[in-house]
Amino acid sequence: MSVLSDKPVHLYDTTLRDGTQGEGFQLSVFDKLRIAERLDGFGIDYIEGGWPGSNPKDVEFFQEAKKLKLGHAKLAAFGSTRRMNTPVEEDAQVRLLLEAETPVVTIFGKSWELHVTEVLRTTVEENIAMIYDTVAHLKKNGREVIYDAEHFFDGYKDAPQHALNTLKAAAEGGASCLVLCDTNGGTLPAEVMEICAEVQKAIPGVPVGIHTHNDCELGVANAVAAVQAGAVQVQGTINGYGERTGNCNLTSVIPILQLKMGLKVIGELEKLQDLSYFVDDVSNNPHFARAAFVGRTAFAHKGGMHVNAVQKLARSYEHIEPGAVGNEQNILVSELSGQSNILMKAEQVGLALEKGSAEAKAVLQTVKDRENEGYSYEAAGGSLELLIRRELGNYEKPFELKEYHTSFRQYRDGHNPVCEATVKLYVGEVPEYTVAEGHGVVNALDKALRAALRPFYPEISDVTLVDYKVRIIDGHDATAAKTRVLIVSSDGKENWGTVGVSENIIEASWIALVDGIDLFLQRRK
Template identity: 65%
Template sequence: MKFSLYDTTLRDGTQGEGVNFSSLDKLRIAHQLDEFGVHYIEGGWPGSNPKDIEFFNLAKNETFKTSKIAAFGSTRRAGIAVHEDPQVLTLLAADTPVVTFYGKSWLMHVTEVLRTTPDENRAMIRDTVRFCKEAGREVIYDAEHFFDGYKDEPEYALSTLAAALEGGADMLVLCETNGGCLPDEIADIVSKVRERFPDAAIGIHTHDDGGLGVANALAAIRAGATQVQGTINGYGERTGNCNLTTIIPNLQLKMGIEVVPDLTKLTELSKYVDDVANLPHFPRAPFVGSSAFSHKGGTHVNAVQKLSRSYEHIPPATVGNHQVVLVSDLSGQDNILHKANELGFKLARGAPGVKGILDAVKQRENEGYEYETADASFELLIRKILGEYTPTFDLLEYHTTHRTHGVRGFETCEATIKMDMNGQRVYTVEEGDGPVNALDQALRKALITVYPEIAQITLCDYKVRIIDSKSGSAAKTRVLIESTDGVTHWGTVGVSFNIIDASWEALVDSIDYFLNRHKSA
């Protein structure tokens, strides 16, 4: 039986805290999932909100070459004929080729939550499947709380699956809704289901409350499940759903189950969905995170330079990622050489300057600097030690002011800069939204007449970290700035007891880096 991927990012994923998509966002993501090769895309619950209604209306006019769009809902209500239930009728009105709905498998939920009888619950499942099948839909039945239900009353839980099959369900999906089971429990119960219903197609839907969403899904697949439901980047209610960006490469690379045509697009897809959700990409995500193939310790770097698989379980390019060598106080010469060569400096082990660079990094990291995300500042450090640095200007003095008028209710931030540039004294004054922005504006005003290309630079991120918080307001501050010229991004760092000085250092590094690169291009 062919294995299938079922994505519920657009429905179950949006139940996660901080995850929101417009109807057009959903459509864009659906097309990306289709391009990637996902077999089923659950678009939402039609009728539950205007966005989902609009999505299904839009999707009707779209072409998907790989994926089938599914509408999600629930069984008919107790005591109501299925053809009279508005929710079921709305489910069919979405006009999708696939209908997925959930029903109760846990007897406690049947009697205490639905407040109906065991027989009526089975009838609700059977009737809803049959009604949707008679309407010409492919029907996927999600057996909610199946594993908890099985552990309490195994025969009743199995009887609800039998009811779905009697109605003609195409797929029985066993849902680990509370996320509290262990892999051996999952494997055992899925095996029992497979024994009872040998000809049924079985899927698995897990949650990550115990940190085992992916592990539990893999256990179910080993026990006979042929469909996995999950979300991109593990979005979902509480701690999230089974993470498709983790389970897909495990299936394809570790278990030999071919699920998508081109796994090299996985990292790109993961970042795309985060971008649309306006959420930061998780750096430590397996396979797709920026740290997934990063190496910091000197012995590790030495080893991966000789043989990558000595510390990498797969080639990073297999999933569209890449190896990263970090520079820190844990670095050895191999880290410095690798990073320097990556930045365009052709250095060899034992070459003049390599030890100086390494010593400087260790000293500055001890002072609070961090170069892992500040490649531009690291490049400038190398240039200074190797004698290849050309200063843009010589600072004579800068001054910032912040004034707040309590009665009139206005604020003013102003910066003045005095500098020597090419033997000429320059003096500028500018206002800004805060002292750092005012400094940035004054610095640009002074430089742009000589270096008009700096107009391309924009600051796209600004982070402040208190290094030794036990010192209170006298603690050192680290400022990390990310800049871009619209094509490339670079990071710079500044450290000081004064947040303004730390910001100034990172600002100057950003412009210095850009201009030094521009001159050497």
């Protein structure tokens, strides 16, 4: 029997199978292959690819996966025990598991007597035989077999001896690891620890693993509890994707195991955030900003007292170094800010702002006044940098606006509507007047502004708009309400946010638009 002994805890990823059962999480065959390669490069030990034969996509995946050159991970096919009252050699699903030709096969069986009698509608004896026969058959055919004991904790709490007998059948069949599954996600950490300990007493010498769901927001906590009780394999998904509320989140449990518990499970933990973002991007899902360890706000500091302390000693408000998981410290600036927020932001962009100086006080006061008017600088670091530059005198106005005009014409003869913008400005003493059409008035304004500036600043061709967001600040004023516009610009290497506020959405858009180009030109001076 194989014993997991080369690492203190083995990581088993089921993003490609259990993760895809989550609402809104879908992957093509190509997506699954890309993620498998990335997981292998990160150092995951087992990658569960799917259920061969359950759908055409998984059939194709396992055919293509044979071409993968994995350097570390073992690929696992997933399935169930043989059907009741069917010889294992004649079971089509078991045959497909072998035809996938993966080095590892993971099967699940019923641990809860309720499921045996009410769902499978068979006998306890036949269920035990189904588990033993399937594991033994797969083992005989040269596969490493991992046994997932479905609903184990519910089954153990209902009938302990029956649940243990199912594990014994898998162990006697040759399973390399007995994975205890909290399939309904309703078990508490103290129960997980106690039951894991009891399993190891009853079945000594066989490695135990843990597979948890997050229905009580305890998926990670329960996995940690199992490891503390002796489990040597943790199953989960990247970013916690999965059925209902999701599975144990590997992007949380991995740094806990390594940084908090001192268990070496990954060689290059600093690649964690990149992996997290990669899976989100490939699956076309937004990244959760507040995710522990890897989220954009995981190391964000906003309150003035907090920032002041972080400036002196980062670990006073950071439980780990952000870089350990590939993240970074983020100092937010708002009406809650103190001078420390402003000083650290200035330092980050290479501007020398002195504590207690008139300039620092002026910037802070301007931020507070503008936030009161509806501005928000949390995601508009570009506008904040311009504000600091102006106060420091480190600013040269690239152009002088004379006027701009926008129009929208809707035709009744089936002709497409036309959005047009004109911009009049001076660059030094030279006047420029341009007209442009666009998909909407903001796009037309953007085109007209660029056309006017390009003869003087050809480098603005490198700048693109990557995001545009509008928020109504005070809706009770109805159509007269103030509007906040946030624009994110990019030069292909770096992104920066700028903000504009006005009762007029076009004016708010213009302010944010001009700030985005203005900052780019200031940095290029």
